[in-house]
Amino acid sequence: MDPSSALSRGWLQATFFGEEAATEKFPSPVVQILVVKSIPTEGGVDRHRLVLSDGDLFCQAMVATQSHYLIADQQLEPLKIVRIKQYQKNVIKQKRIMVILDLELPSVGQEDQIQPIAGASFYGNKTEEKKPPRPSDKPNLNIYPIEALSPFSSKWTIRARVSAKSDIRTWHRNNTDGKLFSVNLLDETSEIKATGFNEQVDEFYNLLQPGQVYYISTPCRVQFAKKQFTNLPNDYELTFERGTIIEKADDQSSVPQLRFAFCNLADLEKVEKDTTVDVIGVLTKVHDVASLVSKTTNKPYDKRDLTLADDSGFDTRLTIWGKQATSFDVKPESVIAFKGVKVSDFNGRSLSLLNSGTMSVDPDIPDAHRLKGWYDSQGRTQAFSNHSNLGGMGKATGRKDDTKLISQVKDENLGMGDEPSYFSLKATVVFIRQKSFCYPACSNTAATPPCNKKVEKISDDAWRCEKCSMNFPKPSYRFILGINVADHTGQTWLSCFDDVGRLITGTTADQIMEVMEDGGEAAAAHIFEESNCRTYNFRCRARKEIFQETETVRYQVLSATPVDFKAEGNKLAELIKQYSIN
Structure with a gap:
């Protein structure tokens, strides 16, 4: 039997869009499983989510507990065809979900007649009588969930919203020029990156606009994602090809808007350097555009710093780059949501919007409304802490005083738990390790943000950065200092990166290397x-x-500030008062 004809085409349309006789017309619908996912729960009993197709539409489904054994026994797998004997439809926040109460698998005899749909498409092979629908045939289009895409899927159409769009980037390599751009595509099930090169840049760059919904159909290559170039939690990515079909959808409301997982600004201290996060805050200050020139390529690039604040009592600096920096015209006191920003340890903690990131001004989401109300009622007159002054103590930072002595750091075994420990320390530098005090870093300052990865020397006058795939006549040296510090209770070693190294030495690693190369x-x-x-x-x-x-503890300096002796004196005076000494 033709597998596509075995499916109960029209069941999902009838069930979710209003045919009262749907249960009579489809008493035991036959569908195909596209995706099987297990969802861990706190109670220890996993839930199982499926994506089902009736040959025309797909939907998400949850499997009732009594049928979990089928998944445990690996009887329910992608491409399998099943018969649903009892079900219940649910619509939660405009999201349609089918709850499967009872289902059955084909018997041995039936499996000989109805084979799983595989090969060219999850929806079956083409028939001579029926031509495959084009994206313009919206009512009859077989839509494929992004979550189900894989390199083994050859013919498909997705309906997705453009959640992010990069600028056009160019390159020159081996006497050839090229250009590319990328977009992030979002549907109800997942999000995926898609990239276009050369001819596809000319064809699709102006067509694909952020926030709009499109139908995208093969030919379009699905490949394993290059994780170093994307912040999306998807194992695959797309590449537009010659012949890829992209058409704007008439129904722009059928695909969800951006999804965010916000980190409040106070918690940035707990986030690892180079991690990608989403943040939302009130724009309190817009800095001027800074036009810089790369030391190696002599090409100009632009950056602009913004200051954001939120109701955690913190503000932080966020940098935007290129065209976004020069065209930025958002008014202060607007609420801005950023998706895909990189956390840096510059000045304690700062943020940088990645090429793949997005910026949404005054989005219609609960977090934005909450922040707007907070800022209007009290935030406008509030004094904010920031991560650059975390070396300060007590009330000046608006945080609990977690200053430690060196002896306390060791006696309390800070850092020996599963999570990192954070603390403040007032100490004196007594020795700086001069061996391996810096490393040769990538000089591609035109990258947004700068690369700073270690480069390898390939000849006397050439250094290679594998991440940027570029050669440079010389590197940009960056500090990785090991310093020994002391207070009245003991000594310990701290690790410092470039920003702190410049503060402590009063110079740059480049300048010290120049002195050493000249024989000094x-x-x-x-x-x-x-x-x-x-x-x-x-x-x-x-x-x-x-x-x-062997387990060891590494103490890394996130930020450092010279001691403000006036503030320290006032702090000591407050401590003395606590002893009630007249």
Whole structure:
């Protein structure tokens, strides 16, 4: 039997869109399983979600507990055809879900007659009588869920909203020029990145607009995602090809808007450097555009810093790049939601909008309405803390005083738990390790944000960055200092990166390397010696690491500030008052 004819075509349309006789017309509908996913729960009993197709439409479904054994026994798998004996439809927040109460699999004899639909399409092979529908034939179109896409799917159409769109980027390599752009595509089930090169840039760049819904049909290649270039939790990505069909959908409301997983600004301290997050805040300050020139390529690039605040009591700096920086015209006190920003440890914590990220001004979502109400009622006059002053103490930072002595850091085993520990430390630099004090970093400052990955020397006058696939005449050196610090209770080693290294040495790693390359090792050593015996307030993270099968704790400096002796004196005076000494 033709597998596509075995499916109960029209069942989902009749069930969800109003035919009262749907149960009479389809008493035991036959459908195909496209996706099977297990969802862990706190109670320990997993729930199971399916994506089902009746040959015309697809929907999400949940399997009742009494049928879980079929999944455990691997009887319910993608491409299987099943008969649903009892079901219940649900519409929750405009999302249609089918609850499967009872179902059955084909018997051995039936399996000989009805085979799973595989090969060219999940929806069966083409028949001579019926031509495959084009994207313009909206009512009869077989829509494929993004969640079910894989390299083994060859013929499909998705209906998706453009959730992000990059600028056009160009390159010149091996005497050839090229260009590319990318978009993120979102439907009810998942989100995926799609990239167009050269001819596809000319064909699709102006057509695909953020926030709009489109039908996209093969030929379009599905391949494994390059995780270093995307922040989406999808194992696959798309590449537009010659012949890819893209048409704007008439119904723009049938696909959900952007999904966010917001991190409040106070919690950025707990987020690992280089992690990608979503944030939302009130725009409190718009800085001027800074036009910079790459030291290596002499190409100009633009950046603009924004200051965001939220009801956690913190504000932070967020940088946007390129055309977004120059065309930015959002008024202060607007609420902006950012999806896909990279966390940096510059000035404690700061953010940078990635090429694949998006910015939504005054979005119609509950978090935005909450922040607008908070800012109008109290936020406008509130004083905010930020992560650059976390080295300060007590009330000045609006946070609990977690200042530690070196002896307390060790006695309390900070960092030995499953999660990192954060603390403040006032200590004096007594020694700077001069061996391996820096590394050669990528000089591609035109990247947004700058790459800063380690480069390899491939010849006397060439350095190679594998991430950027570019060569440079010389690297940009960045600090990775190891410093020994002391207070009156003991000594310990701290690790510092470039921003803190510049503060402590008063110079750059590039300048020190120039001195050493000119034969001035003694002068370079003098720079480090002059940096000793200075006291700082350090904001640190303690994290457990395993080195040579031994657990150790690494103390990394997130930020550092010179001691403000006036503020420290006032703090000591407050401490003395607590002892009621007259």
